[in-house]
Amino acid sequence: MTALLHVDNISKRFGGFIALDGVELEVQPGERLGLIGPNGSGKSTLVNCICGTLQNESGNVCFDGHVMDGLAAHQRTHRGVARSFQLPRPFHSMTLADNLRIPLLYTVHARTGPLRSAGDLNSRCDELLDMVGLMKKAKQMPRDLTQVEMRKLELARAMAAEPKLLIADESMAGLSHSEIDDILALLVRLNERGITIILIEHIMRAVMSFSQRLAVLVSGKKIADGKPEDIVRDPEVVRAYLGQ
Amino acid sequence: MSTAKFSFIAIAIGGLVMAFAHWFQVDYLFFASYTILQFIVLATAWNILGGYCGYVNFGSAAFFALGAYSSVALIKFDAEIDSWFSEGIASFLHHIFPLPIPVLILFGALVSGTVGFGMGYLTLRLRGAFFAIATLAMAVVLQTLIVNWDFVGGSRGAYIIRPESLEFAGIQVNYIEYLFALMLLLAVIALATARAIERSQLGFGFATIRDDELAAEACGVPTLRLKLIATTLSGAFMGMAGAPFPYYIGYLQPASAFGLEYAVNSIAMPMIGGTTSWVGPLVGAILLGSAQQYATVTISSAVNLLIVGLMLVAFVIIAPNGLIGLVQEWMRARRRS
Numbered sequence: 001m002t003a004l005l006h007v008d009n010i011s012k013r014f015g016g017f018i019a020l021d022g023v024e025l026e027v028q029p030g031e032r033l034g035l036i037g038p039n040g041s042g043k044s045t046l047v048n049c050i051c052g053t054l055q056n057e058s059g060n061v062c063f064d065g066h067v068m069d070g071l072a073a074h075q076r077t078h079r080g081v082a083r084s085f086q087l088p089r090p091f092h093s094m095t096l097a098d099n100l101r102i103p104l105l106y107t108v109h110a111r112t113g114p115l116r117s118a119g120d121l122n123s124r125c126d127e128l129l130d131m132v133g134l135m136k137k138a139k140q141m142p143r144d145l146t147q148v149e150m151r152k153l154e155l156a157r158a159m160a161a162e163p164k165l166l167i168a169d170e171s172m173a174g175l176s177h178s179e180i181d182d183i184l185a186l187l188v189r190l191n192e193r194g195i196t197i198i199l200i201e202h203i204m205r206a207v208m209s210f211s212q213r214l215a216v217l218v219s220g221k222k223i224a225d226g227k228p229e230d231i232v233r234d235p236e237v238v239r240a241y242l243g244q
Numbered sequence: 245m246s247t248a249k250f251s252f253i254a255i256a257i258g259g260l261v262m263a264f265a266h267w268f269q270v271d272y273l274f275f276a277s278y279t280i281l282q283f284i285v286l287a288t289a290w291n292i293l294g295g296y297c298g299y300v301n302f303g304s305a306a307f308f309a310l311g312a313y314s315s316v317a318l319i320k321f322d323a324e325i326d327s328w329f330s331e332g333i334a335s336f337l338h339h340i341f342p343l344p345i346p347v348l349i350l351f352g353a354l355v356s357g358t359v360g361f362g363m364g365y366l367t368l369r370l371r372g373a374f375f376a377i378a379t380l381a382m383a384v385v386l387q388t389l390i391v392n393w394d395f396v397g398g399s400r401g402a403y404i405i406r407p408e409s410l411e412f413a414g415i416q417v418n419y420i421e422y423l424f425a426l427m428l429l430l431a432v433i434a435l436a437t438a439r440a441i442e443r444s445q446l447g448f449g450f451a452t453i454r455d456d457e458l459a460a461e462a463c464g465v466p467t468l469r470l471k472l473i474a475t476t477l478s479g480a481f482m483g484m485a486g487a488p489f490p491y492y493i494g495y496l497q498p499a500s501a502f503g504l505e506y507a508v509n510s511i512a513m514p515m516i517g518g519t520t521s522w523v524g525p526l527v528g529a530i531l532l533g534s535a536q537q538y539a540t541v542t543i544s545s546a547v548n549l550l551i552v553g554l555m556l557v558a559f560v561i562i563a564p565n566g567l568i569g570l571v572q573e574w575m576r577a578r579r580r581s
Contacts, residue, residue: 053458072468073461083462091455093520094448102452105445107464161464 002065004029004196005050005165010059012045019045020056021220027165027198032191034211034228035200038240042220043200044086047167051083052076064164077107082163084154086170090142096153097125097138103161111162124160132156132186148179155186159195166190167198172206180206208232216240251436258428266421274424278492280533281427282485286506287513287525288434289481293474294511295519296447298454299368303379304510306386307479309501310359311352311486316396316496318343318351319404345426345488352487353480359386360479364472371457387502401497404490423492427485434481438522450474482510505549509533512552516559518568527567 007025011018019042027033037043048054050061052073061068068076082103091099104124129135132152137145145153151171158166168187172180184206191197201207207214207228214231216224218240224231231237245253265273286304293299322341325334343351367378391399410417441447449470452460460467490496509532517528532552539547563570
């Protein structure tokens with residue numbers, strides 16, 4: 001089976017600081033990958049390079065058999081990469097339904113040809129809101145939402161683009177125990193629909209229960225990649241997390 | 245309501261205004277209303293970029309002046325035809341020139357739209373205050389260019405002789421009425437365009453740029469392309485508003501065409517009316533424009549900018565989302581109770 005995402009030896013530096021240093025990563029279709037690493041290890045930079053918010057200086061990002069280097073973020077979204085942001089970034093001046101309408105209008109519309117009618121669009125929005133349990137708040141503004149609802153909106157908006165790969169960047173930080181379970185269940189449901197998911201998370205409980213495979217970044221380098229049970233026992237990983 | 249229906253109603257209202265003014269037989273009414281209409285076009289144009297996309301443009305006067313000066317250039321070109329070209333070409337060109345004002349308007353739109361596109365391409369990687377400063381700088385550069393361009397009068401300015409009247413299918417039309425009608429039509433086109441954008445996919449895209457560009461890109465919105473569309477459209481409409489101006493004013497000099505009042509008014513009017521809807525610039529321009537015209541006649545023309553300043557301060561404090569925002573809030577509160 002060929003990989004859905006192949007990150008080949010990419011590097012990124014900010015001035016003198018090397019954020020990513022020859023990172024290699026492969027993700028198979030339908031896989032649930034957990035990406036962990038201490039603060040400042042380059043996780044978000046890696047996501048930004050995959051999604052096109054930042055451009056990597058060397059190496060390649062291949063997605064679905066195509067090289068994506070040089071493509072703008074919106075073009076990568078059209079190709080099927082979607083992301084949620086670490087801090088939710090909803091469109092503040094729009095209702096929840098309109099927030100979801102944007103990826104439908106600009107990505108699904110552009111990819112598969114016109115959505116047939118306004119009714120089509122509305123029913124898609126409703127479906128997505130229903131999926132994350134925000135149906136009752138469709139007409140409300142993002143400022144009326146709680147933290148966990150905001151994260152769900154963020155995921156729903158990423159899902160609206162009908163991606164092949166979803167990158168969830170710390171979508172559980174700051175949530176309570178039961179709220180984390182809520183989001184996890186949602187992510188597993190999405191995965192069951194055939195969407196490949198990369199989960200970036202600090203909360204080990206969530207990462208361990210969700211991931212089929214774990215990759216560890218430390219100081220811009222990937223130091224481990226494998227089964228979650230093995231990774232947490234890896235002496236190098238333990239050293240990176242706990243110090244010596 | 246469809247755009248066609250909206251335009252039809254707007255033209256009907258405009259026709260009524262026109263008939264009313266004609267009935268009074270006062271030229272001044274046309275002069276004063278022309279200025280207000282011109283500001284409706286300018287404010288609406290500014291709002292396409294400033295209100296919908298959230299990019300504050302301080303260089304409105306430059307786009308307006310470019311429209312005006314492209315007309316002057318074409319009028320001067322007409323005067324020079326005989327000395328520049330051989331007889332054959334000259335006689336051919338005399339068939340085309342002088343160009344009617346609607347063509348000048350299109351030409352102004354082309355010039356200002358092109359400059360708008362160029363400005364967008366060069367500066368749209370900047371955001372917030374940096375973008376605003378860049379537009380201000382562009383206005384200064386363009387003014388310097390015009391001041392040093394002798395062909396269009398340089399710093400001396402240029403006189404444009406306005407005909408008394410115009411024959412239109414056998415009917416004599418007062419020239420100021422003709423200019424008024426043109427500006428009225430432009431205002432209708434500008435408002436209909438702004439309204440159509442608001443309801444379209446483009447409008448949704450513009451709003452995402454205003455809210456959060458990074459998130460917009462992640463949703464698949466081609467932000468750079470949309471911003472270029474906005475700067476081009478906005479610039480083109482400002483150029484259109486400026487193109488008939490030399491005929492209106494009779495004497496055009498850089499200091500008046502690049503005047504502070506155009507830049508300030510085109511920002512203040514949407515702000516006072518409300519930037520999220522096409523109604524905002526319309527209401528703001530009528531309100532502020534009328535107040536200024538009234539002050540010009542009764543107190544002095546220098547009070548103009550003072551009025552703008554005071555109203556802007558008042559609105560920023562009382563109604564930061566403009567009159568439209570105030571009404572919307574009031575309606576929302578009423579629905580809740």
